[in-house]
Amino acid sequence: MQALVIAAHGSHLNPDASDPTYAHADTIRETGAFDEVREAFWKEEPHFREVIRTLESDEVFVVPLFISEGYFTEEVIPRELRLEDWDPDKWESDGTSASQATLEAEDVGKTIHYCGPVGTHDAMTDVIVQRAETATEDPDVGEGFGLSVVGHGTDRNENSAKAIEYHSDRIAERDRFDEVKALFMDEEPEVDDVTDYFESEDIVVVPLFIADGYHTQEDIPEDMGLTEDYRLGWDVPAEVDGHRVWYTGAVGTEDLMADVVLERAADAGADIGDAREAVRELAASVADPEPSAGAGAGD
Amino acid sequence: MTVATDDLETLLDHASSGIAFDGLHVDESDDGYRLETPANEWTGLDEDELRRALDAAGEYATNWRYWQERIGGEGTARRAFLRWCERAPLADAETDEATTGPWSESGEGDADAGDAPLAVPERYDALRDGIDREWGQLSITARFVDVDDPDGERVYDLWHVDDADSDIADLEVYDDPRDARDLATYDDDGRYRPLKTAPTLPAGWAFTGLSGADLVETVEFFYPATVANWHRELQGTLDVDHWLETAERQTGIYDVIDELPREAVEWMAEACCADSQCLRRREWQYEEGDELDADGGDGPFPCREPCSLVVAAARKCTTLESETEHTYELELTTSELNQLEELIDAVADGRIDEIREADVYDGANRYRARYLRAKRFDDDGSLEATRVDE
Ligand code: SF4
Numbered sequence: 129m130q131a132l133v134i135a136a137h138g139s140h141l142n143p144d145a146s147d148p149t150y151a152h153a154d155t156i157r158e159t160g161a162f163d164e165v166r167e168a169f170w171k172e173e174p175h176f177r178e179v180i181r182t183l184e185s186d187e188v189f190v191v192p193l194f195i196s197e198g199y200f201t202e203e204v205i206p207r208e209l210r211l212e213d214w215d216p217d218k219w220e221s222d223g224t225s226a227s228q229a230t231l232e233a234e235d236v237g238k239t240i241h242y243c244g245p246v247g248t249h250d251a252m253t254d255v256i257v258q259r260a261e262t263a264t265e266d267p268d269v270g271e272g273f274g275l276s277v278v279g280h281g282t283d284r285n286e287n288s289a290k291a292i293e294y295h296s297d298r299i300a301e302r303d304r305f306d307e308v309k310a311l312f313m314d315e316e317p318e319v320d321d322v323t324d325y326f327e328s329e330d331i332v333v334v335p336l337f338i339a340d341g342y343h344t345q346e347d348i349p350e351d352m353g354l355t356e357d358y359r360l361g362w363d364v365p366a367e368v369d370g371h372r373v374w375y376t377g378a379v380g381t382e383d384l385m386a387d388v389v390l391e392r393a394a395d396a397g398a399d400i401g402d403a404r405e406a407v408r409e410l411a412a413s414v415a416d417p418e419p420s421a422g423a424g425a426g427d
Numbered sequence: 428m429t430v431a432t433d434d435l436e437t438l439l440d441h442a443s444s445g446i447a448f449d450g451l452h453v454d455e456s457d458d459g460y461r462l463e464t465p466a467n468e469w470t471g472l473d474e475d476e477l478r479r480a481l482d483a484a485g486e487y488a489t490n491w492r493y494w495q496e497r498i499g500g501e502g503t504a505r506r507a508f509l510r511w512c513e514r515a516p517l518a519d520a521e522t523d524e525a526t527t528g529p530w531s532e533s534g535e536g537d538a539d540a541g542d543a544p545l546a547v548p549e550r551y552d553a554l555r556d557g558i559d560r561e562w563g564q565l566s567i568t569a570r571f572v573d574v575d576d577p578d579g580e581r582v583y584d585l586w587h588v589d590d591a592d593s594d595i596a597d598l599e600v601y602d603d604p605r606d607a608r609d610l611a612t613y614d615d616d617g618r619y620r621p622l623k624t625a626p627t628l629p630a631g632w633a634f635t636g637l638s639g640a641d642l643v644e645t646v647e648f649f650y651p652a653t654v655a656n657w658h659r660e661l662q663g664t665l666d667v668d669h670w671l672e673t674a675e676r677q678t679g680i681y682d683v684i685d686e687l688p689r690e691a692v693e694w695m696a697e698a699c700c701a702d703s704q705c706l707r708r709r710e711w712q713y714e715e716g717d718e719l720d721a722d723g724g725d726g727p728f729p730c731r732e733p734c735s736l737v738v739a740a741a742r743k744c745t746t747l748e749s750e751t752e753h754t755y756e757l758e759l760t761t762s763e764l765n766q767l768e769e770l771i772d773a774v775a776d777g778r779i780d781e782i783r784e785a786d787v788y789d790g791a792n793r794y795r796a797r798y799l800r801a802k803r804f805d806d807d808g809s810l811e812a813t814r815v816d817e
Contacts, residue, residue, distance in 0.1 A: 140621040140736060143612050150608060171735050173623045174651035178731075181655040182647060184503055203678055235666060 131164035131185035132156060132393055135176060135205050136193040136338065138169030145339045146172055148380045149193055155386035155410060161403035162189075162393075170200070176208035180233045180240070188233075188240050189393040193380070195247030195279070195336055196291040197226050210234040211242060223287040224248040224294045228396035241396040246380075246388045247291050247336065249395075253298045255384045258411070260305075260332040263364060263376035270304040274328035278335040278348060281314030289315065292336055305332075313347060320351045323369040330365065330372045338380035349375060383411040430485045431578055434492045435478055441495075442477065448495060449515065449547055451487035453477075465546065486551045489579025497580070498639050504658035508646070509639045512583065513558050513569040516544040517661065554581065563650055563706045563727055564588050564628040567642070583642040587630035598633040604641050607634075607648035616780075622736050623650055624706040624728060650706075653728045660729045668732035671714040677738065684741040689713055691748050692741075696721040699737050700730065703776075707734075757812035759803070766790035766799060 134153050139145035149167045157165045168179035180188060190209065192201045197219070206214035211231040218229035226244030233240050246252060260275055261267050277299070279292035289312065296310040306328045311319040322331060333352065335344045346358040354362035354375055365372035379385075387407045394400045438446070438453070442460060446453040452463040460472040462480045464487050469480045481488050494515075500506040510517055545553060555577065557570035568584040571577040590598060601607075614620050614627040634645055646654060659665040670692050674685035687695070696719050700709040707730035709723035723730075733741070759767075769790030773779050782789050789795070805811050 140739060141619070143619045150605075154605060171739075172621060173734075174647075175735055178652035178655070181659070182504075182652050184500065184505065199679060207676065207678075 129163040129185035130187040130189065130398055131166065131183045132162040132389070132398070133166045133168050133179055133183075133188060133190045134193050134389060135168050135179075135190055135209075136170075137200070138172035139341075140171050142341055145341055148339050148378070148385065151381070151383075152193070152386040152389055155383065155407055156390060156403070158410075159390075159400075159403035159406045161390065161400040162398070170204060170208075176205055177210075180209060180236050180238060183238070186238050187398075188238055189243060189396055189398045190240055191243045191389045191392040192245040193338055193385075193389070194245040195338060195380075196288040197221055197223055197245060197248060198287045201226070201245050206231075206242060209240065209242075211240055214242070219244060223290040228392075230396075241393070241398070243392040243396050246385065246392060247338075248294065249388050249392055250298070251388045251391045252379075253295050255382050255388060256295055256334050256336070256379055257299060257302075257304070258384045259334045259376050259379045259382050260374070262382065263332055263334075263374045264330075269332065271306065272328060272330060273305050274307040274309065274326035274331040275299060275305040276309045276311050276319070276322060276325070276331060276333045278311050278313070278319050278333055280337075280343065281312035295336065313343065313351070318351075319348060320353075322352050322373065323371045326371065329370070330374065332374040332376065334376050334379050337378040340378045340381060344378045384408070387411065430482055430488045434488055434579070435481060437492060437496060438481060438488055439474065439477070446491065448491050449487065451484065451491050451547075453481075486547050489577070490547050490551070493579040493581060504655045505640070505643045507658050507661065508643055508654045509569075512560050512567055512642070513550055513554060513581065514542070514545045514560075515550060516546075551577065557584075561588055561727075562646060563624065563653070564626060565646065565649060566591055567646075572636075581639065582635075583637045583639065584633065584635045585637065585642065585645060586633040587628060589630040590633070593630075595633055595635070598631060601632060601634050602636065602641075604634075604637075604644035604648055606632075607645045611649050622705060622734065624653070624726070625704065626702070626706050650728065656729050656731055665710070665729055665731055667710050667712075669711045669714045669717075670719075670733060673711070673733045673738070674741070681738055681742055683745045684738065686749075687741055687745045688748055691744050693719055693721050695737065695741060695744055696723075698775075699740060700724060702726055705730070753814050754816045755812040756815050757803075757810060763799060763803070766795060770796060 134149055136146065136149040138149070146167070146169060149169070153165050153167050156162065164183050164185055166174065166179055166182060168174050168176050170176060174182060190205070192205055194200050202216040210233050212234050214229070214231055219226035221244065226248060228241050228243045231240050231242055232238070256277060260269050277292050277296045280288055282289050292310045292312070296308050299305065300308040307326055309317070309325045311317050311322060311325065313319055317325060319333070322333060335348055337344050349355050349358050349362050352373060352375065353368045354366040354373060362375065365374045387404055390400050390404050390407060394404070442453045443455040450465045452461070454461055458471045460474070460477040462469045462472065462477060462484065464484045467484065469476070472480055498506055498509055507517055554569060554571050555574050557568040560567045564587055566586055566588045569581055570584070572580045572582050586593070586598060610632055611623055611628060612620060613629070615629045620627055628649065637645060643654060656665060671685065674687070677684055692713055696709060699705065700707070700721070700723065702724040705724070706726040707724070707728045708726040709730045711730065711732050712718045773782065773791030779791060782792050784793070786792050787795055803810060
């Protein structure tokens, strides 16, 4: 038997923080690739601390639903899961290349395949692009468009910027969009000046965050000048300084994220059969646009 | 009761290697098969005779099939929980511990009669009507799918204990375990419930006809990890992390909480882990061998370490406790001093919504509070108090 644990942050204050985790876990449940699929959280239940004991499987694949390698993925999750012999060096990562480490959880004696976070997996690049497609309702979006990947920046974690830059570079290499730029909330280049960085009239802005919340629904839209007050919502696209800004909300809510989770587990040796194809088909079939990101933002 | 043919065949397949389960014994020796139940014994049977004998012991046969073939999972928490649901003997319960935990929670004071494990015939009788259990605020019924001609197959119903007397037609009916996640997200006042074991689960819903696996999954969505930790407690292998261990393990912004004075840990446990706030029974102490005086509560589920809410609260408490105390002078009448106490109590007990508009005799009444503020606050909106220790 094999189990999948999706490890996410969660929130004591905001119930929406765990929505993407539940959604992606459900998608993977539907594929039947794992005997057991479990959500686990730092701030909600089941807590990281107790999740492994709720599983009957001996092989457990843990995929952190986090954007970057750093404090949570290297310190908090392995410690709380009681992963014996964990050492960040086991990932041999330069900040964006963690794959997996096989360890034992002390309290249960099970084999844990501890995977790198979804945010730094190569497949994440596709999710960002898909996000641009969903936001513009155009599966071929690219020509005449600039794309910006937005991250928090380096207040606590130097790897957080690396993940943003990594995917921006990979998208740029594809020559699909006219321009690609990594922008940040808390460091240069800043998302406030988004239009300064693009010549293209149309700019898609994809925040590399797991869940929608304060930053993606309040800070960033206001900083970019999409709206005076987030509670009033904003248009997609919104006119800013002669550009059309297509703001998409957190990329982590994109359906294709479930595919990244599966890839992480498969890279670590999980037998997932044709689950990836199933998820990709599902994501493609629901790729019709979600309700305008701004419309409900103030609710 | 007749035993379905495939039940018999499965049983016969196992008979030669021996069966010993829930009072049913079947084995094969040189003189043929032997079948034994608590009421009867047959020996020297050939295969046809064994079939007939098994038919006579039909309840034991279908019971064996349900547990060994349908549920399986020997030694798992899932199986133990489902056995508990129908008051079957728990193989892995230490006998003298077998009366602790949720099954003595009914509170009817009739623990013996209501909770003693049932042998197969009594259980089969009871499963026709449905066997009710309480798991926190959940009421669980185990029953036969086919009441008139039970083939051993059980299903489970689940609703809020407050809905015990509700008509099912008045409840919102679900069958997907995942719906439990949404039901557990908000309380009756629409407030988010980050602590799943807070005693604020709203009522008005029902899950009906769940399989055993789906029941366990549903319960896990309502009360994550309670089944696993209950099972560990039952086996005597519950691992408890006491306050200091948990506090010392923290890093980042929670790194400071191990500095919280012991006395403040007491206050915090008293504030957060009381039965009125949490259905878990606090098993963690200050540290091994150093018990907290604060009552751990009588909740049905064991709490094996401070939860993330308590850890978050501890961070705030640590900051508060790092401040030095001062002496202040302020003018209050005796009634006003009493009123301050009443205000704090009302907020701490979550009572403010119950205080009626016109009940000016309650110190936490809104008009009274506004009157006090109008009288005693200065122009900056703070209490007129003077620090007297320089
Ligand atoms: S630490 Fe206290 S409040 Fe938290 S789950 Fe345990 S008993 Fe409940």
